[in-house]
Amino acid sequence: MHESKDGSGQDDSGTLEAIIDTVRYPLREPRSAAWDEVVGAARAELGRDGCCVLPGFIRPDLLEELRTEGVALAPHAYYRVERVNAYNIPLDADLPPDHPGRIVLERGNAFVARDLIPPGALIQILYGSPLFRRFLADCFELPALHEFADPLAGLCLNVVSPGMSHPWHFDTNEFTVSMLTQSPDDGGIFEYCPGIRSPRAEHLDDVRAVLTGAGDELIRRLELRPGDLQLFQGRFSLHRVSPVAGDRQRHTAIFAYNERPGVIGTAERTRQLFGRVLPDHLAAAGRSVRGDRLLD
Numbered sequence: 001m002h003e004s005k006d007g008s009g010q011d012d013s014g015t016l017e018a019i020i021d022t023v024r025y026p027l028r029e030p031r032s033a034a035w036d037e038v039v040g041a042a043r044a045e046l047g048r049d050g051c052c053v054l055p056g057f058i059r060p061d062l063l064e065e066l067r068t069e070g071v072a073l074a075p076h077a078y079y080r081v082e083r084v085n086a087y088n089i090p091l092d093a094d095l096p097p098d099h100p101g102r103i104v105l106e107r108g109n110a111f112v113a114r115d116l117i118p119p120g121a122l123i124q125i126l127y128g129s130p131l132f133r134r135f136l137a138d139c140f141e142l143p144a145l146h147e148f149a150d151p152l153a154g155l156c157l158n159v160v161s162p163g164m165s166h167p168w169h170f171d172t173n174e175f176t177v178s179m180l181t182q183s184p185d186d187g188g189i190f191e192y193c194p195g196i197r198s199p200r201a202e203h204l205d206d207v208r209a210v211l212t213g214a215g216d217e218l219i220r221r222l223e224l225r226p227g228d229l230q231l232f233q234g235r236f237s238l239h240r241v242s243p244v245a246g247d248r249q250r251h252t253a254i255f256a257y258n259e260r261p262g263v264i265g266t267a268e269r270t271r272q273l274f275g276r277v278l279p280d281h282l283a284a285a286g287r288s289v290r291g292d293r294l295l296d
């Protein structure tokens with residue numbers, strides 16, 4: 001566990017220095033030449049295929065701590081195998097017979113919610129860091145990023161147990177930031193289809209091809225290592241974690257930010273993901289706003 005330097009979260013450079021490889025990733029020097037180089041490379045990768053991996057983001061001497069913090073949290077994940085579709089819309093939605101939203105998948109991953117992650121855990125410190133947020137906003141070419149107001153969904157540990165998978169889906173968020181904290185023994189590969197849909201077009205034929213196993217040429221596979229930081233535009237890229245094999249669970253921290261402050265999940269979705277809702281979710285019901293008209 002690590003203490004935030006001054007508690008205000010404004011100048012967290014000392015804390016970050018202890019956690020991140022700041023030689024490689026100069027988060028303490030916004031707009032320096034080294035910063036511009038790292039951010040420029042990330043932007044280019046994101047522009048190419050909506051995904052960017054920053055290898056060795058966490059200092060190597062902390063990888064075991066990162067892993068054991070996740071291992072301690074994993075038993076608190078909410079487990080419920082759920083029948084879903086790639087769009088996270090109701091299975092009885094009125095869709096044409098050949099619509100890929102009619103293909104039913106089994107979601108066997110489980111999430112540990114933010115309120116169960118200790119304030120001193122490495123992933124919690126990173127999530128709340130203004131310098132980390134500023135760096136990410138610059139990589140995504142956004143003026144600023146805000147933490148979710150959602151007390152559960154802003155930061156999660158995604159747990160995929162042996163025999164389970166996180167099946168093909170689009171994210172509700174336009175982008176996510178994640179970090180593997182424990183690799184499985186086998187399987188559990190992050191697979192994605194860059195830009196398979198756009199804000200203007202669903203490209204249902206391509207999505208159906210991937211879901212039915214006929215779209216291999218549309219799929220890319222990532223070799224992720226614990227402590228690598230992944231930036232991903234998952235609202236337009238269908239993606240999954242393939243089935244995990246062997247004895248070890250696969251653990252990933254998911255850092256969710258938004259361009260707007262105050263974002264909170266719906267009560268229905270929150271209950272599906274975490275098995276509970278908090279008063280904040282009920283109070284926020286009906287206030288959500290969306291930037292596009294894609295499904296979910």
Ligand SMILES: O=C(O)CCC(=O)C(=O)O
Binds near residue numbers: 166239240
């Ligand atoms: O665990 C991962 O690597 C991917 C998680 C994911 O796609 C999600 O939570 O939406």
Ligand SMILES: [Fe+2]
Binds near residue numbers: 169170171234239
């Ligand atoms: Fe996702």
